[in-house]
Amino acid sequence: MSQLYIYNTLSRTKEVFAPINPPFVGMYVCGPTVYNDVHLGNCRTFVSFDLIYRYLLFSGYKVRYVRNITDAGHLEGDRDEGDDKFTKRARLEQLEPMEIVQKYTLGFHDVMKVLNTLPPSIEPTATGHICEQLEMIKTILEAGYAYIVNGSVYFDVERFSSVFDYGALTNRKREELFENTRELHGQDEKRGRLDFALWIKAKPETLMQWPSPWGWGFPGWHIECSAMSKKYLGETFDIHGGGMDLQATHHTNEIAQSKACCKDEPVKYWMHTNMLTVNGTRMSKSAGNGFLPQELFSGTHALLEKAYHPMTVRFFMLQTHYRSTLDFSNDALQASEKGLQRLWNAVNALSKIKPGKQHHNSIDQLDTMCKAAMNDDFNSPVLIATLFEHTALINAAAEGKAELSQDNLNTLKHVYNQYMVEVLGLTPQALKTEYSRALQSAMNLLLQIRTDAKTQRHFELSDHIRKNLEAGGIRIQDHKDGSTWDVM
């Protein structure tokens, strides 16, 4: 498979990826609402799109990757109900809403960094695009797809549905969506059950509000993504992604807003990441199984047997395809930890194996197989399985039990490095921050002292060194021609 195929939620099929204006690719991903700590489900989404971003770059595309920060306008209920999340949190923490935004944006960036995700090209904020949102709402009003009630502006889904297919993204008829939506209260300002807010009139106590042609208020949650994707990627762009929980409401409404404003289909490929579960159960605060990324990295949640390194977590996430449910369990995480170590050991072994005479033709196909996996809708689990397939042979060669030709070795080094570091975004450095110059020199000395001890048959000392290092997290492996070490 030499062409990249992407599963498009809109068509419910895998389609050949043909960007609108190659080699440029515009990609928009719905980012976090920064009113509390980023949750693991979000991390999974952003790690998935980091893989996608990396593979598009690796494939030679020039990608403008826009991931927004929602720092205003997100109400507690997705159906325009309840308090603004920032105002509520600001009251709770006795801070100004923008202090809440700063605190959780910094925390989010820290988690993204330790998970080794590349920063997006642009990270626009909702508060940074009030003007753009107002302009878009005006256009929608002028086009007749919205109405004003008492200082708020609502999108008219019925009117929109008379021209366009409102339920296209979820493949549902408007009537069906209508049936699934609760009836309007008597005091509701909306005309139709499916209508949603573009602009919400502020209450006097609302902490975040801006002037508008309809009075002081704040934008609805959905309009920011339409306005910002249009500003930075144009009226029609290539890829729009997010968690699948956003599909039915947020993304459906984004499409409606953009079409009402600009007529065209705004996005060519819609991509959605699946949910995550914990021991088979959906993760939720009320179920008590909702640990945070930082708890996973430090092992400080009751459900966690130990701390898991961010690179273990990243690798674990990528061992499941982004469209499948990802199930967290200690067993699965520990299997990933071992698996990742096995891959790095193979990479390290490659630099030490002396070329032999035997040539394995199968290795000539390795790069093609890796590409084929990723070209099949970014199938990272198949890619990882392909890399695993050769570790047994590499280990055998390292132990002198098999041979690899010079060409074989060159191919393996090149392919493993490209796919593990560039595409999967795994950093050996991050796994081994302890490999400093000082540690290197201390270990060189110790290994030398230990080798001398063994030569002089002082096995007590050599065992003593091995055991004490193991207690400190350093594993020594003895080979025919010397010893190597590793931080576990």
Add this chain to the structure above:
Amino acid sequence: MSQLYIYNTLSRTKEVFAPINPPFVGMYVCGPTVYNDVHLGNCRTFVSFDLIYRYLLFSGYKVRYVRNITDAGHLEGDRDEGDDKFTKRARLEQLEPMEIVQKYTLGFHDVMKVLNTLPPSIEPTATGHICEQLEMIKTILEAGYAYIVNGSVYFDVERFSSVFDYGALTNRKREELFENTRELHGQDEKRGRLDFALWIKAKPETLMQWPSPWGWGFPGWHIECSAMSKKYLGETFDIHGGGMDLQATHHTNEIAQSKACCKDEPVKYWMHTNMLTVNGTRMSKSAGNGFLPQELFSGTHALLEKAYHPMTVRFFMLQTHYRSTLDFSNDALQASEKGLQRLWNAVNALSKIKPGKQHHNSIDQLDTMCKAAMNDDFNSPVLIATLFEHTALINAAAEGKAELSQDNLNTLKHVYNQYMVEVLGLTPQALKTEYSRALQSAMNLLLQIRTDAKTQRHFELSDHIRKNLEAGGIRIQDHKDGSTWDVM
């Protein structure tokens, strides 16, 4: 001196610090224009205000620290001339202006982090506050202190000067300022030489522009700080800081805008950091002596003899008072490197000294002396000198040549820890990232092997260990009761 005194640029005297609404303190500092790598002069300013922020927190104040990001509206010339810096850079790097903003904001945050500055409470952006700036310009127009010409809005300094003192911050008469300003060109839209833009009409090719009551355009550079400080700290707040290069134009115009809008003096204490020089010459690109922070940390500039650790750089900066010129030289940096190591050695020694009988009364005054230094307009060089004064005594006690009572030891530990870590923001961790668990266990083993070797009079081995570790950057020090080690 039990009260905090701050040098106020406005009054040109040290004044007792009396916040408007204690224990709350509002502090605004002009942040970077993120169109290129942050330069060292800016770093010095932000490290200085980090010290000030830390000391205010240490003194029990509840500080809201706002430091903005200028991501629009900054023209090449400070007098409303030339291209918008972002548009120009975006053309050069063939990126969208907000990609430029993202790239250099991330780079700026990285440098701030390695210099161990605390993140501000809020980090607002100019593009994020277009609405607020438009509102403020409208108010200034309504008050009669601005005029519209051909889609641009200018501040009327002459009209302002008939009511308020325009030159107060620099203690210059308007006439004098007038003399120092170049004459208007025939085609200039401004009525008066000192007038400045509040809103600038966009050219068709301007990449960053927004709609306004006066047509599409972008805000002038000065209005963002007035609008954002007002939004997050109120019409009158405690401290406004920045580099002294901002005093004559940017800050003078900020005061004019705020007074035209709200009448009151906006800021109680204006604070300005001084410039930096390199080997006595002003740092500038054209002089070829303008190295970047990253070059300083990596030692990759022709003028630098070696790499300097970010904590060395921070300590070096704090060894000069923020209102004095800071001169960079290899000699001075290396002196700071040694000085900082001496202080940490003293801190480390404190935990090992056994209490003696002799009590030094002078040490009872240490905390008072440190406070007095910082209360005198944040005089960090005097604070550091005070800390240095006791290192000789601590070292003597560590070598068994002097005695320190239990009370003395408690005081020293407490005071050194508080002032070095909390107030000066120096991190022993950052100096010694190599002190990992793995290195610790390897070193424990090596020191034990070396001690055994010495006991058995195998001096060849013990010397071999010392020399090899030194080559790896680890220094061993032998004491009466054992050896310690340190990463150099």
